[in-house]
Amino acid sequence: MMKWVFGIMIILSVIFGISTGRIDEVSNAALEEGAKAIELFLYLLGGMCVWGGIMRIADKSGLTSKLSSLFKPVAKLIFKNLDFNGKAFKAISMNVAANLLGLGNAATPLGIEAMHALEKEDHTKDSASENMIVFTVLNTASITLIPTTVASLRLKHGSLQPFDILPCVWITSFLSVGTGLILALVLNKARRKK
């Protein structure tokens, strides 16, 4: 998929660049954007590492597992027949905690671990189990409390209040996750009867 996005964008920009007479700018962009990417990356990396460190302390002190027990009542509503003492639930709650803090990159390995555990616990063959669908939708919609990356970039570009969008992010995130989950649960149920 990405090979097409990447390839087509570059080919189109060469064609458009020639036809709009802006090929000199395209040429500059080709040479400069890599450097800008490194700059942007270094800027973001600091903030990401701070959260990585804080998350690790939270994990070691047992705070994450406390948070996951808070998450349990909600989990009971959306996951059917899940073993709440099993590996899958632990990975799921750590993944949710990482997502809440806006740590997409930390959430991914935990999500993969959860999918593996779900595969075992739900005895799936080649078709996704209901819990797998619910969990994946939960992650694609992402429940975010603190969008770290976005806030760092807002600050970099001169925002006076980089976090003033938090209420908007919460409502948007909540409604988007809600839509995804309700659809997933309804479709799960509808397709079960057949």
Next chain:
Amino acid sequence: MKFTDFIIPCIIGGVLIFGLIKDVDVFNEFIEGAKETLKTGISILPAIIALMTAVGMFKASGAFDILSYAVSPVASFFHFPAECMPLALVRPISGSGALAVYEGILNSVHPDSFAGRVASVMLGSTETTFYTIAVYFGSTKIKKIRHTLFCALMADLTGFIVSAITVCFFF
């Protein structure tokens, strides 16, 4: 001072207090966590370079303006800022790509403007749908993902529309 200014420092302080009470070596654990993040960070850097180059060339060629112009009728129907439309198109496909487009948006509009805020909320409250599905199911033996993609894309669409509505409402 606003309520939102308190959230980050309080979380960090709270985690540290809890860690010290539980006798965790907070300094070394912090270093370990940062080290892990550094590793995952480095592994995504080449993708960011590749995609920012592609997006940068695409923007410089004027193709972005044409694309935004083409989708502006749809955007204006939902009171959705035209500048954010490319972000909505890229967001489900690529995280690094979305980051690159977002950086581009903030270079042309102020982060505290309407479009800047909508873009921030969009990026902050959604995830890279296709990537997540590919990685999550790719790690298992599952071949049929059933209605996963449909539900995920509907969630994204809701997120995009609601981000413009909430920014209108709060600012």
